[in-house]
């Protein structure tokens with residue numbers, strides 16, 4: 001059997017999924033880390049990005065700083081933070097947030113910027129306050145791009161979250177690194193396949209969300 | 221009453237859009253700002269609701285300097301109709317019309333009820349209430365724009381070329397209906413246009429503007445046509461052109477036939493209706 005078929009076979013075996021170190025638990029951890037990282041990033045990056053898009057201020061800084069952070073190697077960040085924070089979830093979480101923030105930020109400000117300025121002008125002229133313009137006009141009309149940023153961030157984090165295992169946390173990186181160390185290529189490849197599946201499913205959910213949004217009238 | 225007191229506006233890029241403009245807009249009448257594109261009409265109009273801040277001078281509404289009123293509160297008290305309708309593409313017609321009452325704290329159900337009433341006032345089929353603006357014709361969109369501007373019963377209505385983007389027939393109909401509405405509502409309307417016929421049809425007072433927002437002449441439609449202040453106004457009103465240079469000739473059946481300069485008949489002048497000083501209103 002080729003390694004790929006062996007890997008598939010391993011993934012499709014019920015035994016691989018059960019137990020405390022099984023794929024089920026690992027996939028759950030993986031998903032949890034990813035959603036936590038994206039959620040925490042969104043908590044910071046969404047308001048910041050919306051504000052940048054609304055005011056037009058701070059865009060230059062945002063572009064430069066996201067460019068810089070995007071160039072940071074995630075493994076390097078994990079190692080660096082782990083030196084200070086030790087083994088565990090903190091270091092990979094910081095690295096994933098560094099990874100996710102730029103995408104969410106860029107999606108948020110470009111979503112707001114993409115809204116027709118005449119519509120924003122009309123909203124202001126009716127007497128909407130800046131917050132009302134942002135939440136009532138710019139966010140709903142820019143939602144597709146805003147969601148696009150979160151989608152990209154999720155994809156990046158899910159694909160990278162295997163690195164959590166590098167500093168002793170769980171996730172699908174565990175079987176992957178274990179397989180690598182033990183020359184168990186079926187396990188290694190199998191874990192990768194589950195990561196890919198997870199990413200594809202999440203991405204499809206986002207695509208569906210965006211598709212539904214696109215059907216709403218006026219969405220850019 | 222709205223007063224422009226020596227207002228100027230120089231945009232940050234150095235464009236002097238308006239220079240030292242003064243005007244009194246009497247309450248409950250329609251004042252038309254008439255001028256060609258780029259002469260500063262929109263700039264002047266938007267000074268009233270603080271969408272533009274003058275770089276010099278002041279705008280006063282009933283003796284209150286608008287600069288002392290919070291922009292959000294000011295705008296909620298003034299109706300504003302824009303050329304491109306400015307409707308919210310993601311909102312249903314009825315929600316959009318209810319915008320200002322909602323902002324002013326009117327409960328949702330009450331605001332909707334008013335919005336439905338206003339749709340009737342501006343001649344919109346109530347069936348359209350649940351549509352989005354993208355599903356309306358240009359003329360319908362402008363009606364929604366007018367309804368939205370009137371929704372919280374403001375004293376002042378600012379209209380910036382509201383009928384400029386619809387086809388000529390619809391435009392005439394909308395003008396007629398605005399006149400009918402104004403007969404009932406008696407709002408203080410500032411209406412911007414570059415269309416001379418529209419200005420003559422709607423204005424109680426017309427302000428002819430030169431580039432740079434300088435006043436060429438202020439007067440009633442009749443005063444402008446009867447006594448244009450200078451060549452610029454005369455040319456702008458097209459008084460030298462065949463279309464507005466009318467002739468009257470006796471008609472066998474009584475009265476007079478009115479023709480344009482090229483001899484095309486425009487209508488009949490009744491002797492009983494006074495002499496050949498007929499208003500060129502329409």
Ligand SMILES: Nc1ncnc2c1ncn2[C@@H]1O[C@H](COP(=O)(O)OP(=O)(O)O)[C@@H](O)[C@H]1O
Pocket residue numbers: 231232233235236237255256257258259260261262263264
């Ligand atoms: N935001 C702006 N920044 C710079 N120049 C502007 C701006 N708005 C208008 N202008 C300029 O000011 C002048 C008057 O514009 P506007 O008031 O829109 O005229 P109108 O409504 O009569 O066409 C024009 O030359 C226009 O290009």
Ligand SMILES: [Mg+2]
Pocket residue numbers: 258261262263380
């Ligand atoms: Mg204009």
